Amino acid sequence: MTESLELDSRIEQPDDFYEELIRLHDGLTEEQSRDVNTRLILILSNHIGDKNVLSEAFHLARKGV
Amino acid sequence: MLRTYQYPEFPYSRSPDQDATLPVHHPVLIVGGGMVGLTMALDLRLKGIPAIVLEQGETVSDGSRSICQAKRTLEIWDRQGAATPMIGKGITWNIGRVRNRDQVLYSFDLLPEEGHKIPAFVNLQQYWVEEYLIDRLTQVGGEIRWQNKVTGITPAKDSVTIEVDTPEGPYALTCDYLIAADGARSQMRRELDLPFKGQVFNDKFLITDIEMKADFPSERWFWFDPEFNPGQSALLHRQADNVWRLDFQVGADADNEEEMKHENVIPRVKAMLGEQTPFELEWISVYTFQCRRLEQFRHGRVFFIGDAAHQVSPFGARGGNGGVQDADNLGWKLDLVLQGKAPDSLLDSYDEERIFASDENILNSTRSTDFLTPKTPVSRSFRDAVLSLAEECVFARPLVNSGRLSMPATLHNSTLNTLDEETFEGLMMPGAPAADAPIRFDGRAGWLLDHLGAGFKGLIFGAQGSVPARLDADGLSIDILTVGETGLQDVKGWITNRYDGQPGTFYLFRPDQHVVGRWRQFDEEKVLSALRRAVGKV
Numbered sequence: 001m002t003e004s005l006e007l008d009s010r011i012e013q014p015d016d017f018y019e020e021l022i023r024l025h026d027g028l029t030e031e032q033s034r035d036v037n038t039r040l041i042l043i044l045s046n047h048i049g050d051k052n053v054l055s056e057a058f059h060l061a062r063k064g065v
Numbered sequence: 066m067l068r069t070y071q072y073p074e075f076p077y078s079r080s081p082d083q084d085a086t087l088p089v090h091h092p093v094l095i096v097g098g099g100m101v102g103l104t105m106a107l108d109l110r111l112k113g114i115p116a117i118v119l120e121q122g123e124t125v126s127d128g129s130r131s132i133c134q135a136k137r138t139l140e141i142w143d144r145q146g147a148a149t150p151m152i153g154k155g156i157t158w159n160i161g162r163v164r165n166r167d168q169v170l171y172s173f174d175l176l177p178e179e180g181h182k183i184p185a186f187v188n189l190q191q192y193w194v195e196e197y198l199i200d201r202l203t204q205v206g207g208e209i210r211w212q213n214k215v216t217g218i219t220p221a222k223d224s225v226t227i228e229v230d231t232p233e234g235p236y237a238l239t240c241d242y243l244i245a246a247d248g249a250r251s252q253m254r255r256e257l258d259l260p261f262k263g264q265v266f267n268d269k270f271l272i273t274d275i276e277m278k279a280d281f282p283s284e285r286w287f288w289f290d291p292e293f294n295p296g297q298s299a300l301l302h303r304q305a306d307n308v309w310r311l312d313f314q315v316g317a318d319a320d321n322e323e324e325m326k327h328e329n330v331i332p333r334v335k336a337m338l339g340e341q342t343p344f345e346l347e348w349i350s351v352y353t354f355q356c357r358r359l360e361q362f363r364h365g366r367v368f369f370i371g372d373a374a375h376q377v378s379p380f381g382a383r384g385g386n387g388g389v390q391d392a393d394n395l396g397w398k399l400d401l402v403l404q405g406k407a408p409d410s411l412l413d414s415y416d417e418e419r420i421f422a423s424d425e426n427i428l429n430s431t432r433s434t435d436f437l438t439p440k441t442p443v444s445r446s447f448r449d450a451v452l453s454l455a456e457e458c459v460f461a462r463p464l465v466n467s468g469r470l471s472m473p474a475t476l477h478n479s480t481l482n483t484l485d486e487e488t489f490e491g492l493m494m495p496g497a498p499a500a501d502a503p504i505r506f507d508g509r510a511g512w513l514l515d516h517l518g519a520g521f522k523g524l525i526f527g528a529q530g531s532v533p534a535r536l537d538a539d540g541l542s543i544d545i546l547t548v549g550e551t552g553l554q555d556v557k558g559w560i561t562n563r564y565d566g567q568p569g570t571f572y573l574f575r576p577d578q579h580v581v582g583r584w585r586q587f588d589e590e591k592v593l594s595a596l597r598r599a600v601g602k603v
């Protein structure tokens with residue numbers, strides 16, 4: 001059985017999360033920020049693990065750009 | 066001059082204090098008669114303390130400024146007998162709608178549950194609010210000295226001396242306690258040379274109030290990147306008298322003079338509302354903002370309240386609302402200390418509690434500001450990604466931040482609280498501002514908050530033979546109310562629900578209606594010890 005991509009809100013304190021995400025980039029150049037984001041995607045992808053979920057997420061992300 | 070509002074003129078009149086040879090002494094003086102100073106004066110006056118307001122001006126707020134009056138603020142004014150005309154005059158609302166470009170991303174309801182006397186928000190121009198507060202203060206015998214500008218302050222160990230300038234020359238006064246409510250540019254703060262720390266933002270916003278007869282709903286409409294203000298945000302909000310607040314982000318490089326010219330404002334408004342919508346310009350202003358505060362709000366016998374103590378960005382309507390809650394927090398403490406019923410240390414808790422609340426307001430308004438005006442390319446990129454996902458994906462919507470609108474602080478960890486020994490459900494933990502609920506009492510419909518009033522109160526769930534109607538200790542008293550057939554009838558079951566009021570549960574409230582402590586059964590020893598703690602005796 002494979003899971004499907006979760007689109008409901010799962011983060012309990014959204015404002016705390018968002019602030020930490022933005023803070024993560026404090027003092028970085030644009031290039032460094034891009035590197036951090038890239039590493040983050042790899043780290044989170046591994047945490048998710050499920051290839052179907054990841055494919056769905058890839059598709060959704062690409063669609064909006 | 067406004068089209069819809071006539072500024073009242075309050076004449077200067079000479080006080081006998083100006084003819085005294087030595088400075089006349091008063092228990093409490095308040096510098097500044099803005100919305101916060103007036104609330105403070107009203108609170109003290111109703112408690113029997115003749116606090117005098119010294120106000121440099123001769124009328125009310127210049128421009129509509131604070132328009133969103135929040136529920137807790139209105140509850141405080143209601144207790145003071147000032148809210149009825151405000152609610153009657155103002156626009157009641159609780160729905161906000163957020164758009165990105167032309168898409169409605171989502172809407173939110175600020176008061177999703179029924180059973181509260183006061184609505185989530187009432188929009189009313191600050192000049193009206195102040196006029197009603199002045200009416201009420203005058204009615205109860207309060208004193209405002211117009212065109213009295215405080216120019217100097219000398220704090221001493223036992224009193225504070227101030228210098229006051231008037232059209233007929235200067236005079237001096239002394240007081241036990243001085244309350245500085247002299248606004249964002251507080252002269253008292255500068256006289257005492259107190260650092261004011263935090264973040265200053267560069268982005269500029271153009272505000273215009275317009276008069277128009279439109280059938281837009283009474284909702285808060287917020288746009289990210291609308292066609293009529295590309296790359297920037299905008300806000301539309303209704304006020305009393307068919308006046309509407311329009312707020313356009315104009316960027317850090319905007320030229321204030323240029324932006325404020327009618328020939329530049331009118332096309333903006335037309336682009337927003339459509340060529341066909343008739344309107345008249347009422348008020349125009351360009352503002353920037355700060356999120357910062359004093360390190361301490363108490364300096365010996367001098368207390369800072371409102372914008373003099375802290376400033377926030379307007380997104381979230383936390384400036385005026387936060388200030389009114391400062392006044393509510395300080396009033397009962399000064400009263401008890403002046404009466405000798407509480408030690409001076411109780412006044413330190415004003416500092417502790419309102420700094421905590423102020424930090425919450427600053428945090429929320431800083432976050433909104435950062436979302437609205439991202440400071441770095443990566444921050445903008447995340448912001449835009451959230452917006453682009455929000456229409457389709459539920460998860461992105463709570464991340465959209467167009468302002469987290471003013472909520473009263475729950476004073477977690479206040480030294481005045483008595484911690485729970487048992488478990489309770491819901492939000493009414495020690496430090497929380499009391500939630501309202503409908504009741505019946507003596508055959509008539511009413512509200513819980515009206516019964517909590519302005520003193521220490523106990524609330525016992527279920528008729529309890531062993532619980533007295535009143536407790537007295539050290540000159541303080543607690544009136545005890547019963548929830549049940551013989552007292553406050555919980556007609557909808559909402560008191561029981563909101564307070565997790567299992568039979569036998571007892572709550573103790575402070576005069577500002579925050580929860581002191583609660584127990585699953587009444588124990589006089591514990592309640593009295595909580596009372597002592599709540600007045601700073603522990």
Ligand SMILES: Cc1cc2nc3c(=O)[nH]c(=O)nc-3n(C[C@H](O)[C@H](O)[C@H](O)COP(=O)(O)OP(=O)(O)OC[C@H]3O[C@@H](n4cnc5c(N)ncnc54)[C@H](O)[C@@H]3O)c2cc1C
Pocket residue numbers: 096097098099100101102119120121122126130131132133134191213214215216246247248249251252253272352370371372373379381382383384385386387388
């Ligand atoms: C555009 C804008 C929109 C806003 N919207 C909201 C909102 O929707 N909701 C909200 O809650 N807040 C809002 N605010 C913030 C709100 O206006 C302020 O937080 C509020 O006015 C603070 O009240 P105050 O009484 O502390 O100060 P003020 O209202 O500034 O009053 C200070 C008073 O002190 C007097 N004074 C100053 N110095 C002296 C002196 N030396 N001697 C004697 N008198 C003196 C002044 O004349 C003035 O009357 C907004 C502000 C702006 C600018």
